[in-house]
Amino acid sequence: MTAQSNPIVERRVVGGRHLHAAAVDEHQARAAAGITLALGAVAFVYANFDKLFWPIRSVSAFFFVDFMLRATAGLERSPSGMVARWMTRRQAPQWVSAKPKRFAWTLGLVMALAMAAITNSGIHGPLPRTICLVCLTLMWMEAVLGLCLGCEIYGVMVRRGWRAPDEAFEICANGACDLSER
Numbered sequence: 001m002t003a004q005s006n007p008i009v010e011r012r013v014v015g016g017r018h019l020h021a022a023a024v025d026e027h028q029a030r031a032a033a034g035i036t037l038a039l040g041a042v043a044f045v046y047a048n049f050d051k052l053f054w055p056i057r058s059v060s061a062f063f064f065v066d067f068m069l070r071a072t073a074g075l076e077r078s079p080s081g082m083v084a085r086w087m088t089r090r091q092a093p094q095w096v097s098a099k100p101k102r103f104a105w106t107l108g109l110v111m112a113l114a115m116a117a118i119t120n121s122g123i124h125g126p127l128p129r130t131i132c133l134v135c136l137t138l139m140w141m142e143a144v145l146g147l148c149l150g151c152e153i154y155g156v157m158v159r160r161g162w163r164a165p166d167e168a169f170e171i172c173a174n175g176a177c178d179l180s181e182r
Contacts, residue, residue: 022098024075026146026173027091029101031084032075034143036063037136044132053119056132060115063135067109071102096173104142104150111135146173 043059046052066078075081111131118128141147151173157163 023095024098024101025085025088025093026096027088027094028075028081028084029096029148030143030146031087032070032078032080033139035080035083036066037139037143039063040132040136040139044129044136047119047124047132048129051124053124056128057116057119060112060119063112064109064116067105067112070105071109074098075101075105094173095171097171100151100154101148103154104148107150107153108135108138148173 039059040063043055047056062079066080069078070081076085111134115128115131115135118131138149141149154163158165
């Protein structure tokens with residue numbers, strides 16, 4: 001397996017420490033969040049204001065596939081990840097641990113599955129609107145603020161002992177993986 005297909009970064013120093021765990025480029029992850037945010041916002045506007053539901057049905061199904069690929073095969077294998085890689089190709093990568101990102105993408109996968117099932121079943125109203133607005137808010141936080149709420153939740157779970165810490169050093173954006181109590 002090449003470093004491209006499974007970005008295990010050996011001997012890379014981040015903050016004076018060696019990173020040996022699977023890593024994701026934070027710039028690429030944020031760009032992918034921006035892409036999904038734009039698609040989701042357009043679909044939401046059509047559904048909410050024009051009562052045109054095929055875009056949100058299509059986008060939620062696309063998000064399910066995209067998040068499934070991100071969580072299982074990696075960001076670089078998902079459609080939005082491929083576009084994001086192209087968009088960020090001239091930036092030096094900012095490596096972060098893949099485990100918290102995969103946890104966050106799994107949460108996105110669950111929400112995308114719920115939206116795809118709900119919208120493709122013909123259910124409209126407050127439930128899909130609420131789920132969609134939560135998803136849009138989370139994508140906005142990641143893309144614009146660089147705050148990955150799923151990564152923060154992962155960090156809390158590790159600090160509380162609900163999830164085993166990785167033996168390899170983990171580094172996350174904004175220190176979400178820091179094992180010291182906050």
